[in-house]
Structures are given as structure tokens and as C-alpha cells.
Amino acid sequence: MSTSARAAYHHGNLRETLVALALAMLEQVEPEQLTLRGLAEEAGVSGMAPYRHFEDKAALLSAVAEAGFVELRRRLASVDDERKPRKALIAFAVAYIGFACDKPNLYRVMFGGAPPTPDDRLTADPRTVFGLFSTRLAQLVPPRRRAEAFLACLSLAHGLASLIVNGRIRAPADEPAKLAKRLAGVMLRGVLTSAVAEDGSPRRRRRR
Amino acid sequence: MSTSARAAYHHGNLRETLVALALAMLEQVEPEQLTLRGLAEEAGVSGMAPYRHFEDKAALLSAVAEAGFVELRRRLASVDDERKPRKALIAFAVAYIGFACDKPNLYRVMFGGAPPTPDDRLTADPRTVFGLFSTRLAQLVPPRRRAEAFLACLSLAHGLASLIVNGRIRAPADEPAKLAKRLAGVMLRGVLTSAVAEDGSPRRRRRR
DNA sequence: GATCAATGTTTACGTTCCATACATCACGGA
DNA sequence: TCCGTGATGTATGGAACGTAAACATTGATC
Numbered sequence: 001m002s003t004s005a006r007a008a009y010h011h012g013n014l015r016e017t018l019v020a021l022a023l024a025m026l027e028q029v030e031p032e033q034l035t036l037r038g039l040a041e042e043a044g045v046s047g048m049a050p051y052r053h054f055e056d057k058a059a060l061l062s063a064v065a066e067a068g069f070v071e072l073r074r075r076l077a078s079v080d081d082e083r084k085p086r087k088a089l090i091a092f093a094v095a096y097i098g099f100a101c102d103k104p105n106l107y108r109v110m111f112g113g114a115p116p117t118p119d120d121r122l123t124a125d126p127r128t129v130f131g132l133f134s135t136r137l138a139q140l141v142p143p144r145r146r147a148e149a150f151l152a153c154l155s156l157a158h159g160l161a162s163l164i165v166n167g168r169i170r171a172p173a174d175e176p177a178k179l180a181k182r183l184a185g186v187m188l189r190g191v192l193t194s195a196v197a198e199d200g201s202p203r204r205r206r207r208r
Numbered sequence: 209m210s211t212s213a214r215a216a217y218h219h220g221n222l223r224e225t226l227v228a229l230a231l232a233m234l235e236q237v238e239p240e241q242l243t244l245r246g247l248a249e250e251a252g253v254s255g256m257a258p259y260r261h262f263e264d265k266a267a268l269l270s271a272v273a274e275a276g277f278v279e280l281r282r283r284l285a286s287v288d289d290e291r292k293p294r295k296a297l298i299a300f301a302v303a304y305i306g307f308a309c310d311k312p313n314l315y316r317v318m319f320g321g322a323p324p325t326p327d328d329r330l331t332a333d334p335r336t337v338f339g340l341f342s343t344r345l346a347q348l349v350p351p352r353r354r355a356e357a358f359l360a361c362l363s364l365a366h367g368l369a370s371l372i373v374n375g376r377i378r379a380p381a382d383e384p385a386k387l388a389k390r391l392a393g394v395m396l397r398g399v400l401t402s403a404v405a406e407d408g409s410p411r412r413r414r415r416r
Numbered sequence: 417g418a419t420c421a422a423t424g425t426t427t428a429c430g431t432t433c434c435a436t437a438c439a440t441c442a443c444g445g446a
Numbered sequence: 447t448c449c450g451t452g453a454t455g456t457a458t459g460g461a462a463c464g465t466a467a468a469c470a471t472t473g474a475t476c
Contacts, residue, residue, distance in 0.1 A: 014454080035432065046456045048434080053454090057433070112320070115375045151377070151387070152364065152394045158376075159367020160359070167323045168366075169359070179359070186360045190398025222423080243463065254425050256465080261423090265464070 015053040015063075017043050022064045026105040031112065036060065061109055068110040072099050073129040080132060085139040086188060092133055093157055093184035094177045100161035101176045107165050111158065130154060141191060149191045156187045223261040223271075225251050230272045234313040239320065244268065269317055276318040280307050281337040288340060293347040294396060300341055301365055301392035302385045308369035309384045315373050319366065338362060349399060357399045364395045 021042050025034055036057050037047045054060040079095045082088040100107040134150050141149045160183060163169045164176065229250050233242055244265050245255045262268040283303045290296040308315040342358050349357045368391060371377045372384065 036434090037432070047432095048457080049455050051434075111370070111374060111376065113374075148390050148394060151368070152391045154377075155367035155371060155391060156360065156364045156395075157367065158371060159363035159365065162319070162370055163363060163366060166319060166321075168319065169362075182356050183360045183363060186356060186398040187364075187395065188398070189401045190394040190396070193397045193401050244465090245463065255463095256426080257424050259465075 014043060014045060014049060018050055018053065018060060019063050019067055022060065023067060023106065026064070026103065026109065029105070031061070031105055031109045034061075058113070061113065064106070065110045068103070068106045069129055071103075071106075072096070072110075073132065075099050076129060076132050080136075085136045088136045089133070089140075089153070089188060090181055090184045092136070093153075093180045096157045097161055097164070097176050097180035100165050104165040107161060111162065137191075140188075145191075152191060153184075153187055156183060222251060222253060222257060226258055226261065226268060227271050227275055230268065231275060231314065234272070234311065234317065237313070239269070239313055239317050242269075266321070269321065272314070273318045276311070276314045277337055279311075280304070280318075281340065283307050284337060284340050288344075293344045294400075296344045297341070297348075297361070297396060298389055298392045300344070301361075301388045304365050305369055305372070305384050305388035308373050312373040315369060319370065345399075348396075353399075360399060361392075361395055364391060 018039050021039050022034060025039070025042070036050050039060075040047045040049050043049075050060065054063065075095045075098070076092050079091040080088055082091055130150075133153065134146075137149050137153065138146055160180065226247050229247050230242060233247070233250070244258050247268075248255045248257050251257075258268065262271065283306070284300050287299040287303045288296055290299055338358075341361065342354075345357050345361065346354055368388065
């Protein structure tokens with residue numbers, strides 16, 4: 001109905017359209033009730049058409065997840081302008097939880113199911129979402145502690161997001177940002193104290 | 209084929225059998241490919257029989273999840289014998305991650321999907337899994353900080369478990385327990401430092 | 417022994433994923 | 447100019463699944 005499509009038998013670029021439609025639909029429906037047929041119909045195309053572009057449903061969801069990671073990374077990058085790494089990390093946490101709360105269904109697609117490729121796990125590769133994160137952490141934490149600090153922050157962020165998104169804890173009503181900020185603060189104190197104590201027992205407490 | 213069943217038209221207690229079968233199957237298959245029909249067949253019963261005991265598939269999964277929480281609580285309770293709360297909390301973390309690693313599919317059933325009842329969220333109620341947790345935390349953390357400490361620990365534990373269970377991080381090869389212990393240590397340092405510093409900035413670091 | 421509620425069966429329908437065979441278009445070389 | 451070739455979308459249909467409705471079977475109770 002638009003510029004290039006005369007009596008378009010061929011859709012143009014169905015692949016991108018399907019991913020975009022899926023992203024749009026996830027604003028309102030849960031991942032489970034996202035169907036290939038539904039997407040195809042929405043795109044004004046036959047029910048089997050998507051299979052020209054995606055091996056199966058999982059492949060489409062995988063592409064959707066990838067788009068989600070791009071968006072998430074964009075959000076994190078946009079708050080990476082703080083000079084102090086500690087503030088940047090807290091801003092990351094707020095943005096991360098904000099993303100999950102804004103797009104809970106997309107977040108579930110991103111972290112549910114099997115990973116896109118078996119060995120494509122989360123890493124500290126700076127090009128990835130978590131690389132941003134990791135780079136900032138490296139400015140605060142000595143090398144020996146980086147791996148554990150990375151995992152701890154990652155787990156906290158994902159855990160909180162996941163609990164909220166899956167309705168396991170009451171969404172903090174008005175302010176998930178406030179909650180993210182407080183928990184990130186607690187975590188960072190742990191990470192930094194760990195860096196200071198440098199090893200083993202955290203700091204001789206009391207007695208016994 | 210056993211004692212009470214002659215030519216059993218009636219199964220006996222199909223409900224429990226179905227839950228037990230689901231638990232057993234989850235040792236090997238993923239939650240998505242768990243079907244009511246499959247369970248019914250496995251129980252030697254017609255495909256519609258489960259509907260006498262469960263409203264729908266979600267209801268059965270909900271019962272399975274409940275059984276999972278009972279088991280998880282049992283595991284946590286069994287390591288609650290440390291005198292020192294700090295050690296108990298670390299033991300909880302290890303047991304928690306151990307459970308998730310032992311039964312990844314069950315863990316996903318427990319925390320995936322929608323919560324059993326809309327307002328049956330995770331709480332610090334001592335009868336629940338997380339109540340054990342919460343009770344120990346209360347021995348270390350002043351009242352004003354308890355809610356945030358609880359959420360922080362919960363998020364960390366669930367986040368780590370979830371990342372491992374969903375294949376997002378390389379299962380720490382041989383020793384998830386070691387990882388759990390280290391991350392729990394980091395978290396507790398944060399929580400305790402928070403309790404000590406009592407507010408705001410953690411502890412003047414270095415400079416700048 | 418007859419009645420009844422609980423439990424399991426049968427049949428059937430709609431939805432979904434997907435395999436296969438076919439139609440239509442875009443484009444480049446003879 | 448015309449045709450072949452590959453990319454893309456369509457049509458048809460099967461299999462698995464969830465679930466609704468009507469029916470059969472059983473054991474307990476009066």
C-alpha cells in the first residue's frame with residue numbers, strides 16, 4: 001500500500017517487519033501467546049511466509065531477543081556519561097531495571113528459553129550490554145576480584161529484574177528506580193569493601 | 209499392578225501421581241515439552257483424566273512448583289544449624305544454588321510463568337522458603353535496613369540461579385557451590401557494611 | 417440393593433507448528 | 447528481447463496439544 005509495493009506479491013523485507021511486529025506485540029501480549037501465524041497475518045502475509053526467514057519459532061524469538069539486547073545496550077550507553085564509575089554503575093542499574101519494567105515481556109524473551117547459540121553466553125566483551133558494565137567495574141575493582149564482582153552485579157540486576165517482571169515481588173509501586181538505586185548501592189559496598197579487604201575473611205567481625 | 213489395584217478403573221490418587229510424574233519428568237525434559245497428555249499416558253490413564261484434578265495445565269504446573277518450594281525449603285532448613293547467622297546465610301546461598309543446579313527445569317517452573325495466585329508473592333513469612341533467609345538476616349541487620357537487605361539477597365540468589373539454569377553463564381564447571389559462596393560473601397559484606405555505615409556514602413575511598 | 421458423587425473415558429473441535437509442493441516475482445545472460 | 451534461475455510468498459495438510467461436553471464406571475451411603 002505504500003511506495004514501492006505495487007501489487008506486492010513479495011512483501012519487501014518481511015524479516016525486519018516480523019521482528020518489529022513481534023516487538024510491538026510484546027508490549028501487550030505475553031511471549032507464550034505470540035504466534036507465528038498471528039505475526040504473519042498482522043504482516044498481511046501467509047501463515048507459512050515467516051519460515052522463509054526463520055528456521056522456526058525459536059529462531060524468530062531469538063532475533064527478537066537480539067533486538068532487545070541492542071535496545072538495552074543503547075539505554076545503558078545513554079547513561080554512561082557520569083565521570084565517576086560508581087555513579088555510572090548505579091545509573092546502569094536504574095536503567096537496567098527501568099528497561100525490564102518498561103518491557104517485561106521482551107525481557108522475558110531475552111532471558112527465558114535457551115540461549116541464542118549454545119556457546120554465546122554473557123560475557124564482559126565490551127561490545128555487549130554487559131561489557132559496558134564490566135568496563136566501569138574494572139575502574140573500581142582490582143583484576144583479581146573483577147570476575148566475581150561482574151557476576152555479582154549481573155546476578156543482582158538480573159535477579160531483581162526477573163523477580164519484578166515475573167510478578168514475584170510487588171513492583172515497588174511508583175519507583176523501581178529507587179529500589180534499583182538502593183540495591184545497587186548495597187552491592188557496590190560489598191564489591192568495594194571486598195576490594196579493600198583484598199582477600200578471605202572480610203574484616204574480623206566480633207568474635208568467636 | 210500393586211497391592212490395592214485390582215482391575216483399577218479408578219487410579220487411586222491420580223493427582224499426586226501426576227505431580228510426582230511431572231517432577232520425575234522434569235529431571236530430563238524441559239518444562240515446555242511437558243504435556244498433560246504425556247503425563248496422562250505415563251500414568252496409564254486417559255488424556256482427559258488430569259482435568260478431574262486440575263483446572264488446566266497451569267494449575268498442574270502450579271502444583272508442581274509448590275512441591276518444588278517444599279523441597280527447596282527442606283534443603284535450606286537442613287543447613288540452618290549453624291550458630292552464626294553469617295555462616296548460615298552463606299550455607300543458604302550454597303544450598304539454594306545447589307538446588308537450582310540439581311533441578312534446573314523444576315526451578316524454571318517455580319519461577320517462570322505467572323505466580324500461583326496473583327497476590328501470593330514472595331514474602332518474609334517464616335513459613336516460606338524465604339522466611340528462613342529473612343529470619344537469619346534479621347539477626348544481622350537493623351530493622352531499617354532489613355527490607356532492602358532481604359531484597360538484595362533474594363535478587364542475588366535468584367539472579368545467579370536463573371542465569372545458570374538458563375545457560376546464560378557457563379556453569380562454573382565443577383563447583384557452583386564455590387561460586388555461590390563467593391558471591392554471597394560479597395553481598396553480605398555490602399549488607400553488613402551498609403548496616404555499619406548506616407547511611408549514604410559507603411566509606412570514603414581513595415580520592416578524587 | 418438403589419442412588420449418587422467422584423472419577424476416568426470417549427469423542428470432537430480449534431489452534432499451533434511445521435513439512436511439502438507449488439506459484440510468483442526480480443534479474444541477468446543468451 | 448526472452449528465458450531460466452533463485453529468492454520469496456502461497457496452498458494444503460498432518461501431527462500434537464489443550465480443552466469442552468457427554469458418557470461410563472466405581473465405591474460409598476442410605
